[in-house]
């Protein structure tokens with residue numbers, strides 16, 4: 001746990017990235033560039049153009065559904081907005097397609113912001129159902145408006161041209177399509193590897209942990225919903241000028257399901273899975289359309305039946321998609337350590353030693369008929385560790401959740417550094433300098449330990465998604481990562497920076513949560529059972545860390561069942577039983593109390 005000791009464990013010279021990972025991306029790019037130069041028949045170039053056009057909305061779904069866990073069946077409708085905007089404006093008003101691209105993007109962005117603003121507060125199965133509802137509405141809108149040609153659509157859309165030079169439907173068009181796909185993929189990769197990206201990746205696990213780290217989860221959800229829609233809109237623009245006609249059917253719910261299928265098949269959380277998924281589905285669809293009637297002997301949409309069966313098989317046997325299959329086989333490349341000389345992040349002004357930091361005044365929480373927390377009061381001064389103990393079900397975690405804003409209290413007041421914080425959201429409370437860990441560890445298992453901990457420093461950075469995509473967030477990013485490494489070293493995990501968090505043992509996961517909470521530079525730290533799952537030595541080390549924190553002026557509220565640890569490190573202990581305040585005092589007073597002994601033994605007192 002000694003910082004110097006941990007530092008020495010950190011590999012200062014990073015492993016050399018594997019050749020496959022290093023050259024994989026340039027090789028893919030080279031292949032994409034080389035394909036139109038090869039003597040491929042035009043049919044195949046056209047197919048590749050369609051694959052690229054499908055890959056764009058699927059990229060959006062990778063972000064929205066694969067990474068953030070927000071299922072949308074409505075992506076095809078946004079493709080439709082892009083396609084119809086350019087078709088209508090170029091055919092009826094003679095506007096340049098290079099202008100209609102941006103008009104389409106603006107229209108799609110506004111529609112997505114409005115639709116997302118209404119639907120993204122829903123969770124569980126309500127969200128996918130809502131996306132189906134508006135996807136159907138947009139489809140019927142396209143099919144019923146006279147100006148848009150009803151179900152016949154708009155004919156005679158021109159191809160793209162630059163200074164009179166027609167881009168056609170083949171090789172030159174291919175360059176435009178695949179440049180846009182590569183730009184989209186690059187933007188997403190950059191976004192995911194950033195402050196905003198970590199926040200987005202935390203969304204899939206529910207909003208509680210992300211909000212406690214100060215992430216505005218709703219804003220991030222609407223943001224990625226709009227971004228996904230914009231990628232779809234670009235796809236629609238390309239589609240209209242390749243196809244030269246638009247009608248509602250490619251933008252209906254069936255296509256919405258197909259985009260989702262491409263996403264899952266490719267590997268929902270992998271950016272490159274979008275291209276794999278779009279490619280496999282498009283090629284299979286075409287091949288099945290030709291082969292099946294020959295095999296069966298009659299014409300018909302048999303490919304849809306085969307597709308249905310395939311979806312079920314993929315969901316059953318390859319739930320992480322084709323790309324994860326590839327990705328697992330590629331050796332991991334640890335991220336280059338480039339943050340060690342970054343400037344330290346500014347820190348907040350800490351309360352003076354002995355100042356009252358937290359005052360809990362008669363807080364109460366009633367669940368139906370159960371009074372889970374019954375008029376509990378206590379306070380914490382700067383530099384104190386206060387233990388909150390009691391038998392199972394005493395109301396400790398509920399008290400924790402009332403202080404941190406996860407639950408609304410029924411009555412009472414909570415003041416932090418003199419300010420009433422009862423009624424504020426957990427994000428607002430986090431902003432004021434209250435940081436926490438969870439009884440059941442909440443982390444992003446497929447992010448590295450370093451990235452998970454850097455999420456704790458979210459409020460100490462300001463750069464957003466656009467800065468990340470343009471890569472102008474790097475100086476700040478280095479500061480955040482430097483802080484994350486510093487806190488990991490503090491809890492003795494400096495040699496696990498690049499490990500996937502999901503691979504950690506339970507004790508290490510708890511230490512990760514403490515490092516993440518410390519990254520927020522809190523004045524008050526709330527730890528919910530931090531020693532659960534820790535071995536004896538780890539508990540001793542944890543006690544040392546907590547003591548060193550209080551020596552720096554940090555205040556700690558500790559919920560813990562390990563009485564040895566509680567008695568060893570707490571300055572003051574509050575004992576709860578059946579939601580009520582049983583007693584409080586020094587560890588010695590609590591240990592000698594017959595009431596406390598009776599509460600733990602379950603006898604009358």
Ligand SMILES: Nc1ncnc2c1ncn2[C@@H]1O[C@H](COP(=O)(O)OP(=O)(O)OP(=O)(O)O)[C@@H](O)[C@H]1O
Pocket residue numbers: 367370372390391392393394395396397398399439
């Ligand atoms: N969301 C909820 N709805 C209804 N009852 C709840 C809810 N959360 C907690 N309770 C009840 O409130 C009481 C206090 O629970 P709480 O989890 O706060 O206890 P605890 O002291 O943290 O217990 P443990 O040590 O087992 O974690 C329990 O009876 C529990 O069943």
